[in-house]
Amino acid sequence: xxxxxxxxxxxxxxxxxxxxxxxxxxxxxxxxxxxxxxxxxxxxxxxxxxxxxxxxxxxxxxxxxxxxxxxxxxxxxxxxxxxxxxxxxxxxxxxxxxxxxxxxxxxxxxxxxxxxxxxxxxxxxxxxxxxxxxxxxxxxxxxxxxxxxxxxxxxxxxxxxxxxxxxxxxxxxxxxxxxxxxxxxxxxxxxxxxxxxxxxxxxxxxxxxxxxxxxxxxxxxxxxxxxxxxxxxxxxxxxxxxxxxxxxxxxxxxxxxxxxxxxxxxxxxxxxxxxxxxxxxxxxxxxxxxxxxxxxxxxxxxxxxxxxxxxxxxxxxxxxxxxxxxxxxxxxxxxxxxxxxxxxxxxxxxxxxxxxxxxxxxxxxxxxxxxxxxxxxxxxxxxxxxxxxxxxxxxxxxxxxxxxxxxxxxxxxxxxxxxxxxxxxxxxxxxxxxxxxxxxxxxxxxxxxxxxxxxxxxxxxxxxxxxxxxxxxxxxxxxxxxxxxxxxxxxxxxxxxxxxxxxxxxxxxxxxxxxxxxxxxxxxxxxxxxxxxxxxxxxxxxxxxxxxxxxxxxxxxxxxxxxxxxxxxxxxxxxxxxxxxxxxxxxxxxxxxxxxxxxxxxxxxxxxxxxxxxxxxxxxxxxxxxxxxxxxxxxxxxxxxxxxxxxxxxxxxxxxxxxxxxxxxxxxxxxxxxxxxxxxxxxxxxxxxxxxxxxxxxxxxxxxxxxxxxxxxxxxxxxxxxxxxxxxxxxxxxxxxxxxxxxxxxxxxxxxxxxxxxxxxxxxxxxxxxxxxxxxxxxxxxxxxxxxxxxxxxxxxxxxxxxxxxxxxxxxxxxxxxx
Numbered sequence: 174x175x176x177x178x179x180x181x182x183x184x185x186x187x188x189x190x191x192x193x194x195x196x197x198x199x200x201x202x203x204x205x206x207x208x209x210x211x212x213x214x215x216x217x218x219x220x221x222x223x224x225x226x227x228x229x230x231x232x233x234x235x236x237x238x239x240x241x242x243x244x245x246x247x248x249x250x251x252x253x254x255x256x257x258x259x260x261x262x263x264x265x266x267x268x269x270x271x272x273x274x275x276x277x278x279x280x281x282x283x284x285x286x287x288x289x290x291x292x293x294x295x296x297x298x299x300x301x302x303x304x305x306x307x308x309x310x311x312x313x314x315x316x317x318x319x320x321x322x323x324x325x326x327x328x329x330x331x332x333x334x335x336x337x338x339x340x341x342x343x344x345x346x347x348x349x350x351x352x353x354x355x356x357x358x359x360x361x362x363x364x365x366x367x368x369x370x371x372x373x374x375x376x377x378x379x380x381x382x383x384x385x386x387x388x389x390x391x392x393x394x395x396x397x398x399x400x401x402x403x404x405x406x407x408x409x410x411x412x413x414x415x416x417x418x419x420x421x422x423x424x425x426x427x428x429x430x431x432x433x434x435x436x437x438x439x440x441x442x443x444x445x446x447x448x449x450x451x452x453x454x455x456x457x458x459x460x461x462x463x464x465x466x467x468x469x470x471x472x473x474x475x476x477x478x479x480x481x482x483x484x485x486x487x488x489x490x491x492x493x494x495x496x497x498x499x500x501x502x503x504x505x506x507x508x509x510x511x512x513x514x515x516x517x518x519x520x521x522x523x524x525x526x527x528x529x530x531x532x533x534x535x536x537x538x539x540x541x542x543x544x545x546x547x548x549x550x551x552x553x554x555x556x557x558x559x560x561x562x563x564x565x566x567x568x569x570x571x572x573x574x575x576x577x578x579x580x581x582x583x584x585x586x587x588x589x590x591x592x593x594x595x596x597x598x599x600x601x602x603x604x605x606x607x608x609x610x611x612x613x614x615x616x617x618x619x620x621x622x623x624x625x626x627x628x629x630x631x632x633x634x635x636x637x638x639x640x641x642x643x644x645x646x647x648x649x650x651x652x653x654x655x656x657x658x659x660x661x662x663x664x665x666x667x668x669x670x671x672x673x674x675x676x677x678x679x680x681x682x683x684x685x686x687x688x689x690x691x692x693x694x695x696x697x698x699x700x701x702x703x704x705x706x707x708x709x710x711x712x713x714x715x716x717x718x719x720x721x722x723x724x725x726x727x728x729x730x731x732x733x734x735x736x737x738x739x740x741x742x743x744x745x746x747x748x749x750x751x752x753x754x755x756x757x758x759x760x761x762x763x764x765x766x767x768x769x770x771x772x773x774x775x776x777x778x779x780x781x782x783x784x785x786x787x788x789x790x791x792x793x794x795x796x797x798x799x800x801x802x803x804x805x806x807x808x809x810x811x812x813x814x815x816x817x818x819x820x821x822x823x824x825x826x827x828x829x830x831x832x833x834x835x836x837x838x839x840x841x842x843x844x845x846x847x848x849x850x851x852x853x854x855x856x857x858x859x860x861x862x863x864x865x866x867x868x869x870x871x872x873x874x875x876x877x878x879x880x881x882x883x884x885x886x887x888x889x890x891x892x893x894x895x896x897x898x899x900x901x902x903x904x905x906x907x908x909x910x911x912x913x914x915x916x917x918x919x920x921x922x923x924x925x926x927x928x929x930x931x932x933x934x935x936x937x938x939x940x941x942x943x944x945x946x947x948x949x950x951x952x953x954x955x956x957x958x959x960x961x962x963x964x965x966x967x968x969x970x971x972x973x974x975x976x977x978x979x980x981x982x983x984x985x986x987x988x989x990x991x992x
Contacts, residue, residue, distance in 0.1 A: 184224035212236030469520030571627035579641035583701035607646035686721035756974035770826035828859035855884030914948020
């Protein structure tokens with residue numbers, strides 16, 4: 174579909190600027206593009222611009238996107254807009270609620286340009302078709318209204334159910350006044366009884382149309398042609414259709430008819446569908462401009478040609494010539510159904526995929542007088558459908574099947590295995606420490622490596638095997654027609670062997686290994702979902718064993734997996750009930766030992782009085798995304814407590830660790846909400862992140878900058894242990910560098926550690942970035958770091974992390990620590 178000459182308006186609603194930029198870049202060529210950063214603005218702009226399509230994010234900072242949709246659909250000014258939700262949610266409940274609120278489609282984040290273009294193009298095409306049909310309907314309504322025709326539907330006891338005489342031209346009564354009244358009441362007594370008798374005779378004998386004369390309300394004689402169609406036109410309303418046409422002796426009505434016919438022909442010309450009429454021999458008597466364009470011949474050339482000669486139809490799969498549906502409509506005297514694989518070959522050889530149907534045309538005596546063929550170009554629609562299907566079932570990066578298609582093929586493989594008494598294996602493959610590739614070299618290089626991995630695995634597999642990418646560095650392979658486990662073990666060894674090469678791009682080279690988890694049907698499970706879950710369990714066991722490992726599913730692994738699920742359930746309950754609390758470790762001025770603030774550190778108290786430390790449960794919360802609600806809870810705890818302490822110590826600040834899993838656009842909303850809810854001044858809140866977060870992509874830079882706009886501080890934790898790069902220090906406006914404790918702890922044993930510390934201090938000073946040294950355990954450490962120029966110190970020498978109650982007691986005693 175060519176959008177250049179179409180007038181569409183597209184409203185995109187998202188609270189993150191970069192997503193709006195991506196959407197604008199993808200769809201702005203399709204119409205006027207309007208942006209809105211929150212729900213309130215979206216409602217205002219929707220009323221102002223009346224958009225055709227609204228791309229609506231569910232998670233908005235002020236009004237939930239679902240509520241925005243509800244308000245749009247309840248307002249008559251905006252309720253006709255097509256709403257496509259953009260969301261990171263994948264839960265069924267969100268989808269169901271979105272459809273209840275008037276959504277028609279979903280696009281998931283991260284946004285895929287091709288997918289959003291295909292979805293928007295498809296919906297704009299539907300909107301355009303609706304506009305054209307509405308225009309044709311209006312023209313037809315005007316055409317019928319201008320003709321002196323009384324169209325009505327009656328019950329068999331002659332009570333009116335429907336009529337078109339809106340203005341009361343026929344009987345001096347409006348359409349509404351006629352409904353529910355008898356036919357006889359529209360005429361004087363003798364005329365009413367006469368037409369009732371004529372109708373009864375016609376319906377019983379099926380005698381066909383008749384003429385009738387009566388005296389109208391103006392006391393003028395009116396002669397009419399009456400046609401009856403004994404057919405149910407309304408559900409649960411038996412009856413017949415009556416069409417009454419006035420017969421005029423002079424030629425005035427004929428001239429009016431020709432004028433109206435000309436106007437109706439103009440209406441058909443404007444319709445995008447091809448329309449052709451034929452006589453009873455299949456010879457063309459009319460072709461509109463759309464038909465001329467698709468066939469490649471003018472109506473003058475087409476006129477009186479046989480339909481099969483003029484229109485070259487073929488089967489798109491076999492290329493065999495097809496007979497026009499007109500022939501069937503004429504011979505069988507009924508409407509044809511569209512042929513799914515029909516293709517029109519135009520005069521210049523261009524091929525169009527079309528949808529077509531033909532209907533016979535009868536005169537008032539029910540005599541066949543010809544046919545009408547309607548066909549439309551659906552080439553773009555089919556291409557969009559295929560593209561959407563491919564994108565919906567394949568990974569955008571590698572082109573491999575995604576989980577949806579994998580599960581479908583897995584189900585089929587299991588059915589075949591059941592019939593043929595063989596096995597199916599599922600291999601879940603994870604690249605060891607692949608995150609380090611992304612952290613060190615960036616996601617562009619990481620993506621290139623994943624594409625090469627997909628290609629290599631494809632070369633190893635058989636033609637009927639399936640390989641799928643599940644996201645990240647995880648691949649899944651389905652191996653049907655397996656005889657025993659030995660074959661699978663050998664195959665996994667071969668994959669590892671072929672994979673054991675030095676991976677290279679134009680810029681970098683590195684070594685990669687795999688962990689493989691294997692599950693088998695029917696030994697381990699009965700269906701594809703269990704097969705997937707148990708391969709996943711085996712893969713995690715392989716990762717636990719160590720890099721370059723293979724693990725087959727077993728009952729023991731299942732027990733471990735159940736234990737982990739129990740741990741997850743406990744974590745969920747603990748997060749829900751705010752059982753995970755914060756301990757606070759002081760940060761002190763290196764010169765004066767004054768407490769400047771605290772780092773908030775998570776602890777999970779147990780019923781037996783023991784304490785679980787973060788390294789024992791934080792990785793699991795990251796894996797399960799529970800870190801997101803937990804992180805919000807801990808952030809709120811830290812800020813609320815700091816505000817309480819600031820009543821006595823006004824400039825006290827707090828730092829909170831943020832996981833890479835949390836570092837998304839959602840974090841911006843979370844931090845802003847916590848600042849508002851707790852009342853903390855943003856300048857006293859510091860978020861501690863790792864270097865890997867800053868190496869991800871442009872989204873990280875956007876998130877970083879948006880967080881900085883809130884007025885908070887951001888520090889790099891464990892600086893020097895990851896991929897320390899001057900390029901990201903230059904790109905990101907960092908506030909604090911934290912020297913990792915591994916350098917501090919060994920600074921007297923390893924001279925190079927002192928050199929590294931001096932270098933970091935010099936770098937921070939020159940860049941005017943604050944500096945904190947972690948792991949200060951002795952006075953000797955504190956003195957030397959202070960002499961080297963490190964301003965803030967943190968470590969056991971000044972205090973271990975303690976509860977908020979203990980921290981409050983320390984502050985009440987003195988703000989200065991005397992170790």
